[in-house]
Every structure is written in C-alpha cells, then in structure tokens.
Amino acid sequence: MSVKSIDKDYDTLTITALAEFEAAPERVWELWADPRKLEGWWGPPTYPATVREHSLVPGGSVTYFMTGPDGQTYHGWWAVQQVDAPRKLSFRDGFADQDGTRRDDMPVTEVTVTLTARDGGTAAEIVTSFADRTQMDELISMGAVEGAAEAMSQMDAILASA
Template sequence: MKPDLHFSFQTDMQSNRLTIRREFDAPKDLVWDCYTKAELLDQWFAPEPFTAKTKSMAFEEGGHWHFAMVDPDGNEHWVRFDYKSITPKDGYRAQDAFSDANGSINRDMPVSTWDVTFEDASPRTLVQINSTYETPEALQEVIDMGMKEGMEATLSGLDRLLAKLS
C-alpha cells in the first residue's frame, strides 16, 4: 500500500510568505541529491507536461542553477536560483527568479527567497519550502499563476523519480 504523503500549501499575506511542506517516501540523502544535482533536477523539477533543462549549475554558496521549464511545443521559460547559503543535507537558501536565456533576472516578475529544509522522518523525508516575496501583490501573482497546482504536480514528479531510484 502506498503511504500517505502529505502536501500542504499555506499562504501568509502579512509576511508575504508561502510555506510548502511535502513528505517523500525516501531517505533524506536521496531526496537531498534530487534537489541539488542538475542531472536529477532535470528529471523532475517542472510540472507535467513541462520538462526541466539545466543550462548551468554550481550548487555552492554564491553559485546558481539556471534552467528552463520547456513546454511540449519546445518553448523555454527560464528560471534562475542563486544559492545564498547551504547547510549540507539539511537545507539551503536561494533567490528564485524568472530570467532570460542568458540568466538576467526578469524584474517584471515576482522574485522570492526560498528557505528549503530537509528533515529525516525515517524512512521518509520531510521537505519544507518557505518562499518569501517582496510584496503581498507578488505573492498573489504567483498564486494566480497556479503555484499551488504547479508545485503539487512538480513534487509528484519527484515521487516518481524517487520510486525509480529506490
């Protein structure tokens, strides 16, 4: 029987924060690798029918991950994560922003700071993303763009990858 993997999506308009919690039926080291290695991220980090395609990645403080979410017609929607701090296996902080193909941030779209933590709940792993936006309007914009549904679909893709890797 498949375990009940909890997904929660909470918004706090007072603090411009989105909190996403998701449990995975896999050990913490494997979940960490899936969030921090380009060859694994490319296999899950986009909601179907989109796919992820890394252009460059340096998972280190001061480094970045620059990738495209590619739709079925081949259109690329570029994103850039800039890693601010990393605590190996436990979490990281990064700026998340839409960008162009060269990695220049699109200031007309919402920019957020992601604090991502990984908690060992053997045999499972709990991942929490606290995503803080500059304004309540920016947070509302990503909600209106389908952030909840997109993250739920994206994290289901990670479930499928973890099942293959386990």
C-alpha cells in the first residue's frame, strides 16, 4: 500500500496523509484530473463514488455522490481554488443534499494536494484543514480518517491498470 501515514494534528487543525507511488507525478495527477479514475478511489471500497460534474480549473467545481452498501447516497462537492498540474491542487470540500444543494450545517474543509517527483516515483501529501476543533472532531467521529485510508488504498490498483 502506498499510504505511509495519516496523522491528526489538533494544534494546526489538520489531517495529513502521506503516500508514495511508483509512478510519475503526471500519472498520479490523473487520479484527481480524470473523473473516471477519481471514481475508482474517492470513496472507500464499500462507498463507491460517482462523479457528476468535474471542472478541475480554478473557480471550477466537482460534484459527486457515494453509494453505501444499503443503496443510500451521500452527496458532496469541491470548489476548486488552485490547479498547478501535475504538482498542486487545492479545493474546498463539503457535503450536499440529495439534490446537490450545499449543506451549511456540515463542515467544509480545505484540501491541498502536493505531488513531488522522488526516486523515480511520486511523493504525495494531502492536507485537510478544518475551521475549528468542533468540525475536525465531527468528521473524525464520522470515520473520515479510516475512510480516507480505505479510499487511498485503492490508488495503486488504478495506477497499475493505466
């Protein structure tokens, strides 16, 4: 598995995932840039993602839903802030209602993905930042750390099949 660590830092209100891939940054970048590849890993294996809209440009948006084992869907969105392919991506990530309306009662996080060429492969750092401790605790209690680890564990297979 390429995921090396997922660490919570309550002082900085962040969760940082570190991973290493045996693929060039351009190929790893496609895991976010190609909506079909994103669907292959964005949700944990038992909550596969379906991407509805995918505009990975500054000011663009990505909308998606994950389908649980019981068939219930969980909707989300990204507001894309920065794109520097194949090195850096930042976006706001939040929850949505079934009709895609953004939910104001749920946490919104800031996510920054940094890809760095290293030793013939790619080092990835994914930092999720929270507005406050309450929001961080809420997402952690919902299984965000375990879900991220499960989701990211699917990345290697997608890179191997490309």
